[in-house]
Amino acid sequence: MEERKIKCWHELAVLPDEFKTKNWIFRGVEDSSYNLVPKIGRPNSRKNLDGTDAGYSSDAEKLAIERFQRETRPHLGIEPRSTLDWLSLAQHHGLPTRLLDWTESPLIAAYFALRPAGIINGVRKDAAIYGIPSVPIVETDEDCEKTMKDVVSYYPQHLTPRITSQRGLFTYHKKPDQPYVPNDLVKWVIPSPICFDLKLAVSKCGVNEASMFPDLDGIAKHVGWLYKWCL
Secondary structure (H helix, E strand, C coil): CEEEECCCHHHHHCHHHHCCCCCEEEEEECCCCCCCCCHHHCCCCCECCCCCECCCCHHHHHHHHHHHHHHHHHHCCCCCCCHHHHHHHHHHCCCCCCEEEEECCHHHHHHHHHCCCCEECCEECCEEEEEEECCCECCCHHHHHHCCCCEEEECCCCCCHHHHHCCEEEEEECCCCCCCCCCCCEEEEECHHHHHHHHHHHHHCCCCHHHHCCCHHHHHHHHHHHHHCCC
8 A cells, every 4th residue: 555645735636636537536534544444344343242342243234234224214215226225325324334435536535534623532633535546346236246356336326415415436345344455555644733724725625514415414514613613
């Protein structure tokens, strides 16, 4: 994995120009130490009643998805067409799955990396953006099962406006408890001291809570952030 550092707004702003002719996808993380592991496979995603780590379980994952499908159907206007779309919907609403969120836009990835402005639970943390080209794309469940690749990408049915506004897609991981570190992965580390200034610059470019979450909650959070910082 190649690692670079973003030291100023200019170095972030030129990323779209650098990759404009390539099919790169990007993922922003609030802590640069975070590996590319789907939520369902991360340590402590499941716990025993005594608080110890129960570890990843494919059987428990299957039961969770089946329950999500069963209990959400009454609330859906459009029912997902495939297992991949069900996983996309579950991921979007916070259920741990074997998917990871990505975007076609490096600035949108930067927005997600910069949300806490470099401070997590009162501790300064460098943020980061991951980028990778040419992840194999699948369109159906059958394609996903047939491919020999451990990780593939998928453009979900646009079930909510958020997926569209975030130019979102997912990677599907056949081994969700293992870090994804392909040879062509690039990681841009954003030092904590400049995170707030970059967050402000990205917001001025129209990439903020209101545009990424185009609903009343997103607008309220963005206006609240502007009020808090006297912007």
